[in-house]
Structure formats: C-alpha cells, structure tokens
Amino acid sequence: MLEIQHLTKKYRKLLANDDLSFRVQDGEVAVLAGPNGAGKSTAIKCIAGLLRFQGSVTVCGHPNKSVEAKRLFGYIPEIPAPMESLTVREHLEFIARAYRVEDWQKKADVLLERLELEDKQKKLGGELSKGMQQKLSICCALLPEPKAVLLDEPLVGLDPHAIKELREMMEELRARGCSVLVSTHMLDTVRQVWDRALIMMNGKIAAERTRREMETGGESLEQLFFSITEGKGEELGSDSVHSA
DSSP: OEEEEEEEEEETTEEEEEEEEEEEOTTEEEEEEOOTTSSHHHHHHHHTTSSOOEEEEEETTEETTSHHHHTTEEEEOSSOOOOTTSBHHHHHHHHHHHHTOTTHHHHHHHHHHHTTOGGGTTSBGGGSOHHHHHHHHHHHHHTTOOSEEEEESTTTTOOHHHHHHHHHHHHHHHHTTOEEEEEESOGGGTTTTOSEEEEEETTEEEEEEEHHHHHHHTOOHHHHHHHHHTSGGGGTGGGGBOOO
C-alpha cells in the first residue's frame, strides 16, 4: 500500500502541494488527474523521494526515503533521463544488479520484446529517441517487480503499440497486488484502467472517487474533472472528497 499523509511542498512563497492525504491500496490503480500546474508532478516527485517535503509518505509501511521502501517501488518520470554512455541492455543489467533481481535476463527479454526494444539493446542511452527513452524507463522501473509504481505522464511520446502494452502492464500490476499511482492530465489514456480518481486543483485534492462510486452515481470521470477544473466544483466543498 502507498500512503500519503499531509504532504505539503513549498517553493519559497509558492505552495505547490497543500496538505495532500490519500491512499493507494494493494491491487489498485489510482489516477492523480488535474490541469497543467495543479501540482501533480511535484507530488509524484515528493512521493518518489526526490524532493523534500512536510508530511509523510510510506510504501508498504516503510518511509519513502528508506532503503526498504526504495526496494519496493518503481518510478517512471515524466522526462526520462537514461545514462548516455550505457546501452539499453547495460541499463537493465545495472538495475538488476542494484536490486539483486533473480533470473533478470529472461525478465528483461520479455520487457524489451513487449516494448519493441529488442533490436535496440546495443544502442546507447544518448542515441535513443524520446519515445525509446520512455520505453527504457518503463523497462527499468518494472524489472525489479515492484510492489508500488509511480508513473508521471507515462504515455506522452509513446507510440500506439507501447501505449497498449503499458495499459496491459498496469492491469497486470493490479492483478499482482501492486499499488499503482498514475499522474496525468490526459483522461483518455487511463479510462480503461483506473480504480480510484484523485482530482487536483491549485495544489489540493479537490475530489476523490472510486470507480464504483462513480458508476453508482452515474458520474463520469470527465464530468468530475471538468466540474473541478472549470470552477463548478468549488461549491462542492468537503462533500466532494471521499475517503478510502
């Protein structure tokens, strides 16, 4: 389980994340949605342990910056940053050695084949296109078979085949009991896979819904999103936020 409590992040006078609290259960895909500038990427970076913040984040009960937590989660950043001097295959070997992944070569082969990188294994990170870098980032994040996965705008720059594969991978992670948190402003890309929706606006969680709640109430994800981001949701107040 991924648990966030009172996460607050300030950049001098700018309050980027304002007291965020939510959970992503085991076997659940949660979508952190909102317009550009809502604070989604900042929240993901805080959860991943890349930024200092106030509050607490735990991964399967471990503080997010602990070694125990880092062993359990994978992170796919919005902007991939492969090591320019390592080949695709060497990236995966580096991850496998760092995480002590057993039988890593077979697992790497499967990931590379699914994302159509098997013929790019000898290419250096600096030689890859943006889309290929994103695919490599996905492979590196999933190779250790994490218990929690953070994805920041993961489908941007991917070709249709890779988008289809990543959606299937998210469904497989859910089936495996993994906690998956996806940050996006492109609702179409996650419509088929989400279980919990968290709508951000101005650095806050403005609304939270499960898929079951939405289906029972006859509300669509798009309707909820636009009610918040176009200002109509400001009058909903605390009733718009549902706790797990």
